Structure formats: C-alpha cells, structure tokens
Amino acid sequence: MLPLLDGLRLPTTKVLLTTETFASRVLPPLACSFATAFLVLLPRTQPVRIALWPITAILAFRAATSLDMSMEQPDLTFLNMQLQVSSCIRINCHTVQLISQISMFLIAARTLEWTVQTKPFVRTARPSSTDVPKQNLVLDTIDLICTARGCGWDWSQGLYIPPETHPTSSRLAFATSVLVSGLKHLFLCGAIHSAVRSFSPDTFGSVDGGTIFDDSLPPHLRYLRSSIITTLCAFTIYSLLQAGYEITVVICVLILRQHPDQCPPSFDSPWRATSLREFWSRRWHQWLRRVFIFFGGNPLYLLFGRVGGVMGAFLVSGFIHHLQVLPFDPSSEMWRMMLPFGMMGIGMVIERAVSGNKTGGWIGWTWTMCWLVLWGNVMVDGWARTGLFGSSSALDSATPVRQPIERLVRTFDEYLHAISRKP
Template sequence: MASAVPSTLLEALYTDILRVPPTPARVPFDIYAFFAYVLPPCLFYQVVAVLVILPGTRMLRIALWPLIVFLAVRVEMFVDFSCGNPQWSFLNVGCVLIMFCIVIRTLDWALVNGPLKRPVRPAPSFLVDAIDLTVNFRGVGWNWSKGIRFPPDTRPTSRLHFAIYVFLSALFHSFTCGRGTIFDDTLPPLIRYTRSSIISIVAASVVCAGMQTRYDIGTFIGVAVFQQDPAQWPPLFDAPWKATSLHDFWGYRWHQLVRRTLIVLGGWPLGFAFGRVGYVVGSFLASGVLHNVVLATLNRGVEWWTMLLSFGMMALGIIIEHTFTQMTGRKVGGWIGKAWTMAWLLVWGSMIMDGFARAGLFACWRPFITAAPARWIVEHYVTTLDRWLRACAS
C-alpha cells in the first residue's frame, strides 16, 4: 500500500502535467499541485535564465516563451494557495506576482540579442550565474542594470556584522508592520479625506516595512547561507519620505524591484510609438496593470480602472515636472518640490490604498503582524484618532 500512493501521484503527474482542469474550480495547494502546476514554470524560468547567458540561443528562448506563459497562467488560475482560507489569500497574491514577473522577465530574455553578462564579480559557473539572474530583479552586477541608481549603503562591510545587521533589521521591520473602503461617506469631506490620508500614510508605512522585512530575510540567507557578497544586496529603499519630486520618488527612492519588468511591459512599446512621454506613461500603466492583477486575485469585483487611473496620474505628474523643467530651466526640488510630491502622492496614493482595502488585502493575515507588539500601539492611536475625527463630524 505504501508504494501505491507515489505510483498514483506519478501517474497523475504524467497525465496532468500540461492539462487544463475541466472545471473552473481551483486546486488546493499540496504536493500534487506543486509538482503538476507550480514546478514546471519555475523550471522553465531557470532554463531560460541559463540560455540567456549562453550565445546563440535566442530562437530557442523565443520558442519556449509561449509555453512558459501557458504554464504560468495555469498556476494563477487553477491553484489556490490559501486552501479556501480568506486570511491566507495573500499567498495567492504572492503567486500571481511571481508568475507575472516570470512571464515578463522571460519575454525580456527571449527578445534580447546578445547573451547577458555579469562583468562585476562573475560566478565560477554559468549555472550559478543563472540562479543569480532568476532572483536578481534589479540586475545588480549585470550589464542590463544601467540607469538604475542604487541607494548609498551605510551598513557594516564585514560579512558577519552585515549578516547580524540585516537579521536585526528584519526583526525590527517585521514587528513594526502593522479594511472596506478608506473613504467614509458619512463624514464631511474635510474630515473624510483627512481620515483617508492618515490611513494611507499608515498603510504605506506597513507596505514599506513588509517589503523591507522580506528583503532583509533574503539578504541574510544570501550572505550568511550562500556566502554571497554583501554588495549583491544593496539597500532596497532610499528614504522615500525625503523625495523632492515625483521623479526622485519613483525613479530612485522607491524600490526598483520591478523597474525592468514594467519597462519591458509598457515603457518600451509606448516609448517606441510616442517617445519619452510614451515611455513614462507606458511604464506607469504597466504598474497599474500589475497592481490590478493583484486586486483581481483578491476580489474580481473591484473596479479594474482604479489602479490604471492612479498610476496613470503618477505618470502625468512626472510629465508636468518635465514640462516645468523645459519651460523654466530649473528642476523641481526644495521644500516646494517636497510639498508638491507629497500632495500628489497623497491624493492618488489614497486611491491606490482604497483599491487594496476594498479588495480585502489588509484583512489578510500575514506572518508577524498579528503578534507584532507595535501593532497594538498603532491600532490604539489610530482607533483613538478615528473616534476623535468622528466626534468632530457629529
């Protein structure tokens, strides 16, 4: 009987490895789902990463891309990582983001002419280089990362001290992480938007802390376990709150993890057709598409235009800055630039956060947040402030 289960699993994998389920019902994530659905696109992702650093493989990469699209979409549509538990729906979001990036990154690798190279700190094996390429979203040390400005690194240079630093940073940010719509129509407009702005700022801080936690964990594993050079893990953010223009915020201070993905998806196509304006608009519309995919994963009833409008307006803001520079010869900056940046981010960022809230993202349970000591302090003051605002409205 013991050998019957593995035999049945292998037979199922043999017949179902490329099969589309006959019903729209999603498959709960288990060992079978992992091997039949999740592993195939990940393996082909790695295969294309190997091919793109070898010469003379472009046609093979192009031929493999439609298969990767099919396998990735198959995972997104038919595997339920939450196993029916709404509080674990953030796992489905993570899966969708990963598969989305796999599709766009392999498209990028399929279209590139020559092999990608890592002139800085080359690995002893092309296989190690390929593994680095699959997880290196910003292209640190690769020849395709030109134009990306990495934040200045003030962390310790010693490998041991660096590992300890990022471990403590991961703990700190995990404990500082941590709704329906954030716009309450029962309140007067001034109080309503004051309340939504406060919620948006708190939510943005949670997003930053959550991303920093995951990045610190990845950094610790890379440096302490796989003995990577700390220089391969430059800082993720560069004090976004210090931005003096929208270009400064989105181009340098905010994380650049999906910069290349968004450029390939929207920047290059619209840039080819409409020049610099098309490049900017296309990149931000691609970001809107990516975030809308996240919303649709959580709640298919959320309006699709929310993210496209919000990120489209971010593009408009950068175009306004560029027009101002052309007309006056001066770049947007100083305290006026900071006020302009924060006001624009707050207006359209609130719409982004409202989209996340209505989709139910903030209701998901996430590791550390439930038990985070800071969560109770933040909730206490936010709740107190909310009561005060409602009292002012009555």
C-alpha cells in the same frame, strides 16, 4: 505526446497546494524559466527560446489559475496574490524563495524578454569576494533568475543603487546590522498594519472589504482621515518589503556565503524625495523596473517619445497592481489601479514641463508628498475595497503594542466624528 498535452491543459477548477501539486504545477514553469535563463547566456540560442516560451507561458498561467494556496481560508487569500504576481522580495542573492520566485506572471514576463533578446546577456560586474569564480554558467543562470534589478548585468543600464548604510567590514558585522534592521521593520509593519485595520475593523479592516472614505464625516475630515490611512499603508508596504528583503539578505550572506555587495539596499529613504522623478526612479524600490520598461516604457517611447515612455511604464505598473488584487476580488475594477499609477506618470510630465529636472527643496518635497497622497487615496481605496487589509498576519498578533495602538486609533476616530457633529 499525450502526457505533454495533459500537462499543458488549462484547469477548470482549483486544487490545494500540496507536495504533489507543487511538483506538477509549480516546478514545470520554474524549470522552463531556468532553461531560458541558461540559454540567454549562450549565443545562437534564440530559436530554442522562441520555441520554449509558449510552453513556459501556458504552464505559468496554468499554475496561477489552478492552485489555491489559501487552503480555502479567506484570511490567507494573499498567498494566491503572491503566487500570481509578486514583488520579488529576493533581489540579487543566489536563492529562490517560494513566495517571490513562483510569481507566475513575472516568470512569463521575464522569459518573454529573454526570448526576444538577440545577443547573450553579459555580467559586467562580479562580487569583490575572491572565493567567487570569475565565470560559471550555472551560477550566472541562478543570479539572472534571482536578480530583478539586474545589479552587475549589461541589461540594467541606468539603474540606481542606493548607498550602503550597513558596515561591510565583515560578513558577520553586515549580517548583524541587517538583521537588526529587518526585525525593526517587522515590528513596524505589524504595528502600522494593526493601526490601519483599527480604523474600520468591520469594513476594510476585514476580509469583506470597504472604502476608506467615511461618508458620515464632512469632506475636509473625510479626506484627512483617508489620507492618514493612505500614509500608514505606504509605511506598512515599505516596512514589509524592507523586512522581507533584509531577512533574506541575512540568510544569503551567512548561510549561502554571498558577499555583501551582492545585496545592495532596495530603498533610499523615500520620504525624503523632493520630486516624483526622484521618488520613483531612485528612492522607491526598483525591483520591477525592467518589466515596466520592457512592456510599457519602450513600446510607447517608440510611438510617443519621452512622454509615452513615462506613461507606458506607469500604466504597466497599474496593470500589474490590478492583477495583484484579483485573487481577493475578481470583480475589482481596473481603473482603481490604472488611474493612480497613470496620474503618477502625468505628474512627472507636469513636473518636467514646469521645472525641468531642478525640482527640490521644501517646495519640491511638498509637491511630491501631496501628489503621492492625493492619488494614493485612490489606490489604497481600491485595495481596501477588495479586503486586502483584512488578511490575517502573524505580525499583527505578535506586536506587543497592538492593543494600545488600536485604542489610540479608535480614540482618534471617535474624536473626528465628535468634532464633525459640533455646530
């Protein structure tokens, strides 16, 4: 009993990530997560899951608050963010990535949903590949652990899967096409991130952080500049998530012999959205959709109906994004994430009240992009103040066009300040 109590004791100081601390701090909550996933596939196991969840939650909290993955280097603080809350780069392929699957918050959150589930989860669709067995509890457990969207499971009703754009005639053709796309997105991520940091390398482009709003510029130029930064940040995030997912898909298909239909696309050209509803429910990734619905959408739907369901999902999203920035700046104000995500929900309510589900065309596109950029300014400014953009990136230094991009951004910034001084 004493060793168990020692293992559950919450830490007072952080320790560096080593093989020993990984085994003692990270593996226990992972093991509990696998055990809960296995049990939720079996009938009459809820009492065991109820007894197991508090232990899982304590172990996950202990790991998130006790490990320092930055190796005491400020430029690597983003690794602690990945430990505590991750975007689950790996989706629906049978593998466990260190960065994505040791997200301690998501382990606690997902196992709670599995704990309250009264009936066993059921796979409604399986890969078309003939070399995959029809039923296998072990493989189903791994798939449940690794899938965030729930492709092929009964709990993912209403999930939108983007159409496949890569050739599926063979694994090799599919993997080659995905690899080329992944490398392209890696390049774009490094190039755009370099551009963002170049706007202000001594403030929000450094680990010290700072605002994206330049008070030395008049309002119209100030918000033009911040909106450009916000748009570039959006494409940086998109490129990073796409690259991580696509490179993982290549590994899963070529090495782990997964079928291409187990790795559907995550994004569907978000910049083409003609409504906020289309953007958030179809074109942006749906990796955390289930968490948002379970913790926010469903409870507030019961209390306030459809409007409450929409607002609840976005408020949970804002809270999770707030948790992500705490490793960078523990004093970060929660409203900087809650406000913009809450306004996304309000925007969807306004959209439905004005036009129902018929928003479209260039008017719908303009409305969507303006609303996203408007409140994206607040969100990106919140990230910038924590020093998130100052984290070191091998992609930046490896980008061959980094120096021309930096010169171009500096020239543009100098031009804005020059015209602001004209009478």
